[in-house]
Amino acid sequence: MPLLFYSEPDDPVPWIEALGEHLPDLEVRVWPEIGNPDDIEFALVWQPPRGLLAALPHLQAILSLGAGVEHILADPDIPRNVPLVRLVDPGLTTGMTEFVVMRVLHYHRRMPEYEAQRRDRVWQLLPQTHPSDRRVGILGLGELGSAASRALASFGFDLAGWSRSAKSIDGIATLQGEDGLFAVLERSEILVCLLPLTRETEGILDATTLGALPQGAHLINVARGAHVVDNDLLSLLDAGHISGATLDVFRNEPLPDDHPYWTYPQVMVMPHASAWTLPKTAASTVADNIRRHRSGKPMTHVVNPEQGY
Ligand code: NDP
Ligand code: OXD
Numbered sequence: 314m315p316l317l318f319y320s321e322p323d324d325p326v327p328w329i330e331a332l333g334e335h336l337p338d339l340e341v342r343v344w345p346e347i348g349n350p351d352d353i354e355f356a357l358v359w360q361p362p363r364g365l366l367a368a369l370p371h372l373q374a375i376l377s378l379g380a381g382v383e384h385i386l387a388d389p390d391i392p393r394n395v396p397l398v399r400l401v402d403p404g405l406t407t408g409m410t411e412f413v414v415m416r417v418l419h420y421h422r423r424m425p426e427y428e429a430q431r432r433d434r435v436w437q438l439l440p441q442t443h444p445s446d447r448r449v450g451i452l453g454l455g456e457l458g459s460a461a462s463r464a465l466a467s468f469g470f471d472l473a474g475w476s477r478s479a480k481s482i483d484g485i486a487t488l489q490g491e492d493g494l495f496a497v498l499e500r501s502e503i504l505v506c507l508l509p510l511t512r513e514t515e516g517i518l519d520a521t522t523l524g525a526l527p528q529g530a531h532l533i534n535v536a537r538g539a540h541v542v543d544n545d546l547l548s549l550l551d552a553g554h555i556s557g558a559t560l561d562v563f564r565n566e567p568l569p570d571d572h573p574y575w576t577y578p579q580v581m582v583m584p585h586a587s588a589w590t591l592p593k594t595a596a597s598t599v600a601d602n603i604r605r606h607r608s609g610k611p612m613t614h615v616v617n618p619e620q621g622y
Contacts (some may be wrong), residue, residue: 314354316603317347317369319361320378323590331592335600355603360384366391367472374398374606376599378407378590380457382616383510388517397616398602405535406460406592411588412535413461413505416559417470420503420531421447425557425579444469452494452517453536454480454487455622457588458507473497477620498525503533510537511621518547529556535587538563543574545613550579561587 318325318341325343332339342348352371359378365377367390368586369491375397377385382399385391423439430437449469451458454476462474466484473486475497488496498504504526508514518534519542532555543564549555557579566585572581602612616622
């Protein structure tokens with residue numbers, strides 16, 4: 314039975330080719346040419362319109378085209394008895410690790426200050442800090458947060474991370490709970506957010522939590538825009554408490570033309586581009602789950618809808 318593909322930003326052709334290499338018998342139907350909705354067995358989707366999944370009576374599994382699944386869970390009509398699988402893609406993990414390391418190094422090596430000096434033709438060396446004296450915090454130690462942490466640990470940064478359950482990752486102090494969150498925040502000169510967007514994490518980066526960062530800290534949000542209370546971040550930037558932010562994700566995407574982030578000198582705006590799902594590397598895990606489901610085995614990376622990730 315066929316798989317329905319739905320995504321506004323993704324080109325279906327590389328997906329059809331890559332899935333075909335792993336599952337030559339899989340018929341892929343690209344929305345809106347879905348034929349008879351009764352036929353559809355799997356849905357591989359990014360931001361599906363409300364009601365689309367509920368209209369597929371024989372759906373066996375919903376496969377997210379992203380690591381985050383809030384774009385699917387936001388539809389109150391999604392069939393609750395159908396497993397929802399998030400994407401784990403080695404290509405996405407590599408891309409995210411590259412981006413996080415690049416931006417951490419950018420702040421660690423004081424590049425914003427050197428860029429300002431260059432604009433003013435100032436030739437001046439700024440003291441260099443050894444990575445072991447640079448405290449970096451990671452919120453979320455899942456597939457992406459743990460990979461980024463391991464890469465940062467290889468430079469020798471002084472790392473602390475926060476997750477819901479206890480973790481053991483070489484080279485990083487791991488904490489949980491509200492006390493753990495504040496312990497991570499209070500020591501993080503550079504804070505990376507790689508949490509999923511859930512009821513518990515929406516607005517988690519507000520005046521209180523961002524205010525708990527040390528004076529002059531930098532924020533890298535590569536998770537979801539709704540983790541940040543934008544006015545609180547802007548106030549803390551205005552006050553100089555936060556020296557700079559790299560924002561890849563926003564409450565409203567594309568970021569509206571009149572949003573203050575566009576022109577804020579200390580904010581780097583990225584168009585949700587820190588890491589892409591690549592069909593070349595992602596198709597094998599999608600195909601593996603389809604095979605597992607067909608042979609009655611449990612699928613991997615199934616979302617707990619109560620937890621929201
Ligand atoms: P995972 O589900 O693997 O990891 C999520 C992590 O967050 C886990 O460590 C989890 O803890 C922790 N967590 C969740 N809720 C809480 C909470 N309430 N308190 C403390 N810790 C919590 O997700 P991924 O690493 O694969 O992806 C993370 C997010 O990154 C995605 O949900 C997505 O929003 C975003 N993303 C953004 C991209 C971009 O292009 N900007 C690309 C890809 C993903 P525990 O381990 O204990 O469960
Ligand atoms: C994802 C994303 O969740 O690209 O994978 O944002």
